[in-house]
Amino acid sequence: MLTGFRYRLAPTGEQAGLCQVYGDICRAVWNTGLHQRREAVRRWQRGQDLPYCGYHLQARQLAEAKTEEEWLKTAPSHILQQTLRDLDRACRDHGTFNVCWRAKGRWKPSFRFPAGARVIVQRLGRKWGRLKLPKLGWVRFRWSRAPKGTVRSATVSRDGAHWYVSLLCEDGQTTPQAHERPDSAVGIDRGVVVAVATSDGDLFNRTFQTPKEHERERRLRRRLSRQHKGSANRARTKAALSKLTGRVRARRADFAAQTARVLCAKNAVVVLEKLHTTNMTRSAKGTVDAPGTHVRQKAGLNRAILARGWHGFKLACQNAARRTATRIVEVNPAYTSQTCHPCGHVAPENRESQSVFRCVVCGYRAHADVNAARNTLVRGWTSPSG
Structure with a gap:
């Protein structure tokens, strides 16, 4: 693997x-x-x-x-x-x-070095190691954990002010034949206020950007828009902005990886809504002949969707499923948030608020995202791929 x-x-x-x-x-x-x-x-x-x-x-x-x-x-x-x-x-x-x-x-x-056999990794101490790359020679790196297996390739990239190397290794492990709990399944609802809600009633959430960081990002972007391209001040502003957004991306990736690992370890089937994030976050400005409506509201919703990292969470689930033999199933998300899970009544009035769901027919009450996750799970069992 x-x-x-x-x-x-x-x-x-x-x-x-x-x-x-x-x-x-x-x-x-x-x-x-x-x-x-x-x-x-x-x-x-x-x-x-x-x-x-x-x-x-x-x-x-x-x-x-x-x-x-x-x-x-x-x-x-x-x-x-x-x-x-x-x-x-x-x-x-x-x-x-x-x-x-x-x-x-x-x-x-x-850039990527595809010949992993030419990449040599050595440990120098508790915190430092070095690796030999073609034409670059020995390069020191922070030894956070030991690479396992045979190096297949090495990708060098820059993020902000720092350079990173990603080693792709063949660790010798294989995907299990079956999950430890073959009869377990869970439905997932990805939201804006609550990042991940499950059909079991669990709510996984995390603050990826603090209010102060959000204000600092706003100020930096405003400053960047007023600076001349190619100037030294603009370069310093871009570096500060990249450092700030890099921390947010790292938190989002860490949350997705940890949550996906927990869900895949406990369930043999994980049912997700098939969300087309690119289409959902498309701008509402329209054209000159046909201008859009509620543009600022739609822009705020787009930023909230992208800030939650819905697509990244799906990729994290697919990555974690390799080690637990979990099947990832995607279903149609239409009306999952308006459908009553016990009786199946569909109506916009069922959802009283962002978090409260109350069926107008049977009176069923639940967290709105949990109710949507349970409907997602039902569709996963009834779909051809489920």
Whole structure:
């Protein structure tokens, strides 16, 4: 089973500079390759007979370009080839015109060493270790835990002011044949006020951003909007904002991983609502000819949904399910919050408030999110995949 281990690097000034250069070159290769693929699709749509623009063609062109362009020779060849492989997979999974450009101001530099056998990890003491990366040499890192298994690849990335390395290791474990509690199941309702509610009546929640942090983020974003692009002050503001939002992302990921581990360890089946977060958080501004309504209210709801990390929690459940043989089932979420679990009556009036559910027919009372989670569980048992 593949497991990731992430560590904070402590590179020298020269090594940090090389990492930045490698990241910039990989970004240029990605954007060039994406441009070639989009142009090839446009020409094919116009009826021109051209060879398929895939990984192998672009890898040959990259090898030819490295003989002519000196700046391409700076980065190791295998991380550039891996960038093209990632681009090829993204285009096949999402479509060529749905893959995003890697903009200089928004993209965080990263690159991957696919040859794990060339990555050597050593422990130096209680808090420090070092690993040997091609062309970078020995790089020190914070030893928070020991990597288990054989290293398959190493990804170096920058988050804020720090560089990190993610080791993908084969730990030798396999998914169990069956869950320890094969008859157990739970329904999950993901909400805005309460992050996760279960059909068992449990409410999992956590404050990801304190009021003071929210106010500081608002001030930093206001300051950033008034500063000139490319200025030193803007760079310092972006670094402070990245540090603040990084802490929030870490708390959200930690909450999702811990909650998913608890739920998957206790249940053989976890039923989730099939939520299309991208569509749910689409802007309500509309167009010039047909402007939207309640734009500010919809913007606030979008921020609340994204702040809860619904998609990240789903990925955390899928990751935890590998070790417990838990099945993740997704069902249609329509009217789960308006349906009475005991009698099945559907009406908007059943939900008195955000947290109170009272059926107008049978008088059943419960927490609104718990009632929705129980309806989700019922749909999971009756669905074809359940």
